[in-house]
Amino acid sequence: MPELPEVETMRRGIQPIVGCRIRSVSRTPCERRPIQITPAIELIHQRVRGKTIASIGRRGKRVLIQLDDQQTIVIEPRMTGLVLLVAPPTTEHLRLRISLAGGSSNELLFWDRRGLGTVRLLSAEEASQWLGEARIGRDALEITTEQLREQLASSRRAIKVALLDQKHVAGIGNLYAAEILHLAGVDPRTRCDRLTKPQWQRIHGATLTVLNDAILHEGSTLSDGTYRNALNQDGGYQNQHRVYDREGQPCGKCSVGTIRRIVQAQRSTFFCPVCQRKSGVYASGKRVT
Numbered sequence: 001m002p003e004l005p006e007v008e009t010m011r012r013g014i015q016p017i018v019g020c021r022i023r024s025v026s027r028t029p030c031e032r033r034p035i036q037i038t039p040a041i042e043l044i045h046q047r048v049r050g051k052t053i054a055s056i057g058r059r060g061k062r063v064l065i066q067l068d069d070q071q072t073i074v075i076e077p078r079m080t081g082l083v084l085l086v087a088p089p090t091t092e093h094l095r096l097r098i099s100l101a102g103g104s105s106n107e108l109l110f111w112d113r114r115g116l117g118t119v120r121l122l123s124a125e126e127a128s129q130w131l132g133e134a135r136i137g138r139d140a141l142e143i144t145t146e147q148l149r150e151q152l153a154s155s156r157r158a159i160k161v162a163l164l165d166q167k168h169v170a171g172i173g174n175l176y177a178a179e180i181l182h183l184a185g186v187d188p189r190t191r192c193d194r195l196t197k198p199q200w201q202r203i204h205g206a207t208l209t210v211l212n213d214a215i216l217h218e219g220s221t222l223s224d225g226t227y228r229n230a231l232n233q234d235g236g237y238q239n240q241h242r243v244y245d246r247e248g249q250p251c252g253k254c255s256v257g258t259i260r261r262i263v264q265a266q267r268s269t270f271f272c273p274v275c276q277r278k279s280g281v282y283a284s285g286k287r288v289t
């Protein structure tokens, strides 16, 4: 968290800065451990001062601020980062300020409570390396069913764990992986190499449905309240969750099952044992019928 829908909401939310000229880039006074900014902030400031923001992009879970001279500022929110056009939730966790001129916004802020987010300035050449498909898989909204299958179908890992691997498909995290597999009716423990073609089709279709729906709701703001859009407002998709963080509650899809929580690769997985019925072989190697 934030995952693709939240980062896409950030991307859309900061569109008003397109066409603005960068006046300065600076770290804000912050007593917390400094976030990782590469190269040094003074160098970033020198390289981007006076440049115009040409477009705002997204690569997986990163926001890309593309400048008119082909440089790109890459902001990776990681756990708790936010990009904001308005006053942040707290001043003590404010990390970076990009002062702007010539448009409707005077500044873009990067706020990060836990401070695991990163900011990186890339040249055009560095961007093609850092953001290329050798390092980051195809976007979850752009990948086809066949490409998804090609990427994962030879893996012996559980499908839920494999969907989180950004090298194969970019943008899906723990929350949306659970929601996608529930909508697809696939047991999260099923080994990738045992999934059938119809199951891959259902997973792909559910990926598009869940992620696009979450974008329409501007992402999920969980009970910790951390995630906010660029105007410091809550998302709304948390009210649509079917399984995530709903252990012990009845399944809204089949009305029969009770949502269970298990742990896969040190992360919680939520699923309905009735409509995500066991089939095939689990990643543990145990055969079930």
Ligand SMILES: [Zn+2]
Binding pocket: 251, 252, 253, 254, 255, 256, 257, 272, 273, 274, 275, 276
């Ligand atoms: Zn169910």
